[in-house]
Amino acid sequence: MPAGTIRESTLPMQAIRDAVNDQTSINAFIDNNGFGGGFLSEFIAYHGVWYQSLHSDPSDSAWSVAAGHIHVGAQTPLNQARRATEISLRELIGYVDSVVPEPSGLALLATGALGLFSRRFASSRSAA
DSSP states (O other), X not given: OOTTOOXXXXXXXXXXXXXXXXXXXXXXXOOOSSOOOSSHHHHHHHHHHHHHHHTXXXXXXXXXXXXXXXXXXXXXXXXXXXXXXXXHHHHHHHHHHHHSOOOOHHHHHHHHHHHXXXXXXXXXXXXX
């Protein structure tokens, strides 16, 4: 990509902003003015969104559903920052749940059986 290329967030930004604004006293907003600067946080965020773009196909074994960057101001009280983080994660999880298909009943049964077998195998090995 050419220098200065902006990679867009794939987070449910509107839902996160609205939920944070509805449930806290934080004035959450989406910065639509373009480039956020050349600081480390933007550099790291760019790479996260870049990785997501490389693995955005649901058939990819390393499928990445969403990526983006949320910046919290340095003067945000800890309890409000923690609350906003919890809200953001809840919104993201809800979004991911709406995108990723639920496993079939057979897949859940197989996963449960494998977990049970693994525990029994580990228990029998430690007892030996």
